[in-house]
Amino acid sequence: MKKVAIVGIGHGKFGIRSDASLRELIFEAVKACLDDAGLSLKEVDSMVTGVAGDEFSFGIQPSAQVHDYIGFYPKPNFRVEGACATGSVALRTGWMNIVSGLADIVLVVGVEKMTEVPTSVATEIMGRAGDAIWEYPFGTTFPGYYAMIANAHMAAYGTTEEQLAMVAVKNHYYGSLNPYAQMQKEVTLEKAMTSFTVAYPLKLFDCSLITDGAAAVLLASEEKAKALSKKPVWLAGLGCATDAMRLGDRKSMTSLEASREAAKAAYKMAGIGPSDINVATVHDCFTIAEIVAYEDLGFCEKGEGGRLIEAKETYVGGRIPVNVDGGLKSKGHPLGATGVSMAVEISKQLRGEAGPRQVKNAQIGLTHNVGGSGQISLVHIFRRE
Amino acid sequence: MEFKNFSLFINQTKVNRFAEDLANGKITSTVCKHCGTQYYPPRADCSSCMQSEMEWKELPTQGNLLTFTRIHVPPEHFAVRQPLMPFSSVQFEPCPIGIIEVGKGLPIMGWIPKMDIKKIKVGMRMKASPFVLPDGKITIVLEPV
Numbered sequence: 246m247k248k249v250a251i252v253g254i255g256h257g258k259f260g261i262r263s264d265a266s267l268r269e270l271i272f273e274a275v276k277a278c279l280d281d282a283g284l285s286l287k288e289v290d291s292m293v294t295g296v297a298g299d300e301f302s303f304g305i306q307p308s309a310q311v312h313d314y315i316g317f318y319p320k321p322n323f324r325v326e327g328a329c330a331t332g333s334v335a336l337r338t339g340w341m342n343i344v345s346g347l348a349d350i351v352l353v354v355g356v357e358k359m360t361e362v363p364t365s366v367a368t369e370i371m372g373r374a375g376d377a378i379w380e381y382p383f384g385t386t387f388p389g390y391y392a393m394i395a396n397a398h399m400a401a402y403g404t405t406e407e408q409l410a411m412v413a414v415k416n417h418y419y420g421s422l423n424p425y426a427q428m429q430k431e432v433t434l435e436k437a438m439t440s441f442t443v444a445y446p447l448k449l450f451d452c453s454l455i456t457d458g459a460a461a462v463l464l465a466s467e468e469k470a471k472a473l474s475k476k477p478v479w480l481a482g483l484g485c486a487t488d489a490m491r492l493g494d495r496k497s498m499t500s501l502e503a504s505r506e507a508a509k510a511a512y513k514m515a516g517i518g519p520s521d522i523n524v525a526t527v528h529d530c531f532t533i534a535e536i537v538a539y540e541d542l543g544f545c546e547k548g549e550g551g552r553l554i555e556a557k558e559t560y561v562g563g564r565i566p567v568n569v570d571g572g573l574k575s576k577g578h579p580l581g582a583t584g585v586s587m588a589v590e591i592s593k594q595l596r597g598e599a600g601p602r603q604v605k606n607a608q609i610g611l612t613h614n615v616g617g618s619g620q621i622s623l624v625h626i627f628r629r630e
Numbered sequence: 631m632e633f634k635n636f637s638l639f640i641n642q643t644k645v646n647r648f649a650e651d652l653a654n655g656k657i658t659s660t661v662c663k664h665c666g667t668q669y670y671p672p673r674a675d676c677s678s679c680m681q682s683e684m685e686w687k688e689l690p691t692q693g694n695l696l697t698f699t700r701i702h703v704p705p706e707h708f709a710v711r712q713p714l715m716p717f718s719s720v721q722f723e724p725c726p727i728g729i730i731e732v733g734k735g736l737p738i739m740g741w742i743p744k745m746d747i748k749k750i751k752v753g754m755r756m757k758a759s760p761f762v763l764p765d766g767k768i769t770i771v772l773e774p775v
Contacts, residue, residue: 368706369706380739382637383739384701384708385701385727386705393697396698396699443701444700444703445701445726491737491739494737498696
């Protein structure tokens with residue numbers, strides 16, 4: 246199979262970006278990405294745009310807003326969607342573009358402009374990402390789904406609310422070191438534990454943020470990557486899997502089967518296992534999701550996720566550093582941008598450019614991006630060599 | 631009985647009989663006439679054998695609680711509005727929800743109106759029943775047995 250590398254990365258500031266529209270957010274990320282690669286748009290063959298929701302940004306053609314504003318037409322560009330995993334769906338689609346031979350250089354962008362609507366409306370839009378017919382009549386929300394996973398996990402494995410809060414403490418610590426993060430401030434365990442309940446047992450600091458933001462990566466074929474880039478980051482393994490719409494229909498309520506399957510496929514393609522990973526970004530839309538991800542990705546045994554964070558093994562210097570960019574929790578979670586932002590962070594780590602958050606001599610990195618409450622999951626593995 | 635009285639938003643489906651059954655006090659599922667696969671929530675089409683001849687069947691109502699939560703920040707449709715009376719406030723006490731399994735692959739979601747969240751435990755035995763709300767909407771409640 247053809248090899249594909251990331252040869253450029255760009256990341257806009259995440260946060261409540263009341264100063265900018267969707268297309269302006271994209272421009273920031275694309276400009277930074279092209280500058281990083283030392284290329285102009287003229288040299289890019291094709292583009293993929295990841296946007297999760299139409300209802301946040303008042304337009305049914307977000308991809309057209311993007312190629313219009315950056316002046317990319319008449320070249321190919323279309324929008325892909327996979328709920329909160331949209332950014333990774335875009336990356337996978339960009340990879341397909343090159344492997345198929347349709348293009349040599351592909352720009353992959355992810356964006357979401359979520360704060361144009363009030364928080365209660367954003368909550369409702371996201372709540373419908375569960376089953377709008379059979380679950381929503383019971384007032385379900387995104388935190389509600391993960392709260393049900395948390396209660397099942399706590400009952401089965403003795404995971405505690407303190408362990409959940411420890412994930413928040415870690416991710417806020419690293420978010421405080423990331424200039425692109427929405428909440429660049431630390432939280433104490435006590436503050437996290439005493440914050441108000443959003444969906445029992447999840448509290449405010451167990452939840453990720455509602456965020457505006459964009460990120461971009463430039464992908465290139467092997468030949469182009471070697472000619473263009475001194476430090477290409479190779480996409481070595483890709484996995485994508487799906488699961489039932491409703492929690493009650495799942496094989497397990499304490500793991501995400503889609504993530505387990507996606508991880509299996511990505512590890513197999515890369516020819517490595519979980520112990521080979523030096524640094525990972527995982528989908529911590531809620532603290533329980535990070536604990537479940539440790540287990541689904543094989544960083545620890547099933548049921549041991551709470552103890553892994555308690556032993557601080559997912560800090561820099563620990564067995565497997567996770568979300569040392571602040572994660573969705575503190576960096577923010579602009580749905581369509583998140584998967585691309587994860588790829589940017591892992592590229593920085595493998596290029597040795599992560600500053601105070603750098604994992605020493607990181608060679609192999611992993612991203613894990615989940616859509617909805619586990620209806621789709623994508624795992625990507627990146628290598629320096 | 632319109633299906634929307636249960637689903638709130640969606641009104642056009644092949645399984646709208648579900649809402650009528652619920653109004654008549656029964657929680658019903660569909661069973662594929664070809665391969666016998668049973669579906670709850672009911673489906674008009676069988677994803678096991680790709681046939682579409684189904685028959686309706688009442689579900690057992692008792693099962694063990696798979697999981698639960700209590701949502702304190704509700705979506706817009708359920709949100710509490712500020713009262714119009716000056717100097718007054720409303721106290722919002724949300725109702726827990728949960729999922730019980732009444733048979734293999736047959737999960738029923740429902741409200742748990744009569745229990746303190748601290749007393750709800752995964753694995754406890756519960757019973758599901760249809761419930762007509764004061765505004766005429768119809769839903770499902772779970773209570774311990």
